[in-house]
Amino acid sequence: MDVRLLTLNVNGEQHTLAVPVCKTLLEVLREDLHLTGTKHGCELGECGACTVLVDGEPILSCLALPIELEGREILTIEGLMEGGRPHPLQIAFAEMGAVQCGYCTPGVVLSAKALLDRNPMPTRQEIAEALSGNLCRCTGYIQILDAVERAVAWVRERRLILEEGRS
């Protein structure tokens, strides 16, 4: 079997592991690094449950080979806290009932984070488009879209307060 020694940057930490090249990032995250926040759903690239961010862009870990990700920044749901606090998206999802069974949530939150980092003031349509690769079988999506909008508003308020404080 083709096994390689790889160094992966996951959530800001370097991990050096021996990985069979046929093992997907999803398998390595869950089985070798025990980061089980990344979920396995369809495993065929349709459902988005395994979404992680690579250099800030959402990708499907079930279809990504770790050998192609050396030297890139991989972010999973476990790495989303900022300064020991949950990300505004995480708080908004909890408060707005956007989490039901929770299986799709890590992927949805990461897709939303990628959007907000690129576009801090997205419209509801842009949010829906950015999340179009993440299936949710519980919520009917309404609460998810509401939660992302709430997080957008919070981030904006916080920025305004910070700016006022500075001036």
Add this chain to the structure above:
Amino acid sequence: MSRRVLHDGGAMLRLPPFRYFAPRSLDEALRILSDHGSEAQIVAGGTDLYPKMKRRQIEPRVLVSVRRIPELSRIVWATHGGVTLGAGVTLARVLACEDLAIAYPALARACAVIAHPPIRSMGTIGGNLCIDTRCTYYDQTFFWREALGFCLKKGGAICPVAPGGTRCWAVSSSDGAPVMIALGAVLHLIGPHGERTIAAEEFYRDDGIQYLAKAPEEVLVEVTLPREDGWKSTYWKLRRRGAIDFPVLGVAVAVRMESGRCRDARIVLGAVGSCPKRIREAENILEGNRLEPDVIEGAAHAVSRAIRPLDNADFLHLYRKRMASVFTQRALRELTDPPPR
């Protein structure tokens, strides 16, 4: 308990073992491909290949990734118009390029409706042009296919779509392919016997198994789109959901007008057969005429008459046939009366 389930191979769809090469030049890629012959498979984004490997529809022993080959990741505009896209340019990168959307709206429209955002950041334009044909009976897990009996395309002797026949009817399901044909694109290939160019229209074969006029050891390097030159284009896609799904009908239309009349037209349908289908009967109805409603309707009916989708994709095939006419009309109307911006 949970750890046991995690490590149980049966609980997940895993890739079969393979050897992996990531050459840094075309020469090196060609050498690896010729060394491994039919055991080797080219991969770019992997978004089409890996699911098929997980379902054991394709079982290569050797993967040759073309991600690190510089020629494949370039976008080069020619001085006098026209652009060459490296086959490894991601769909997200095509979408991020505003100049492409202005010059070739059909291409931007098609890329915007491929799968969903994560797939578009991984998948490439060359990969989309080469995606495997699809079929209800083929795109299933190994378990499912074994239970029903394997089909002609993989491991079996009959085609469940048309059991009396001897051919495979799997469906060309690329959104990019009909668009590239409508835009008059030319593909550049390199293989053990040198380089060659081929018109996008000639790149596809009406066979669900041998669906590309490309040898397995040939690499699709780049795609050249000709100068915009007055052509207007668009793409309409039918599928069940607004995202994720492959097309079950794609209509790419390009027209060039001259003093109010249609000088040239190209109408190309995707996902209605094993290759994209150019409908010359419909083009002839448009050419030389003003694109009045009755002319558009005539062309749309010609489109519907010319195609024969089969019952091996989502939606009823008769519905897809009728929608081909509806989408052709909508596409032509969009090009003749652009909505106010």
